[in-house]
Amino acid sequence: MLKDIKKIGKDLHLPITLDETLEFLIDIIKKNNAKNILEIGCAVGYSAIAMAQCGVKHIDTVEIDTERAKTAKENIRIENYDNIINVINADAKNFLDECTNKYDFVYLDGPKGQYVNYLEKLIECTKIGGIIFADNVLFKGMVRGSTPVAHGIKAMIKNLRLYLSKIENHPKLKTEIFEIGDGVSISKKIKE
């Protein structure tokens, strides 16, 4: 069934999580025994359903686009995960500004140029020992590789570089970067 949702995402030309990245994501969730997850960037629910399938207790997933959020809710209902996955149709910034929850895992897959702006609030919303897993941090080799930065995305790439530099030097985080899929960072919160 996940294949059908992947097809819906592809048909809508949505950049849903790559197979290799999804496999890694699930592996890290299982290894860390994560039960309470926040996802930024739900699209049509593909990665949220994949995460729900690995025995987690609760997922809050935030999506700014109303149509996508509606499709995600429908997919989640059909898959019988509506008792686990809560789709929030909102701008992640507004959600985070109001957020008082503490998660043990964050899957950051929303607007790439905003990761750096979300960071402090995400750290606040993560438990000690919890993980912030961010996708696309190497963005097609443009962030740290030799690929020239495409026209029109200079600001986004600059912000991804800033995000990497912040998470690598943050006193509350221990970070590793992986050349998996489009580049993944895993930051563990080590102190409050």
Ligand SMILES: C[S@@+](CC[C@H](N)C(=O)[O-])C[C@H]1O[C@@H](n2cnc3c(N)ncnc32)[C@H](O)[C@@H]1O
């Ligand atoms: C890469 S897609 C998410 C894919 C999804 N995680 C998956 O693999 O199934 C990014 C999503 O973030 C959403 N998005 C963009 N800006 C956002 C914002 N400011 N707040 C919340 N969601 C946003 C987009 O509409 C898009 O659906």
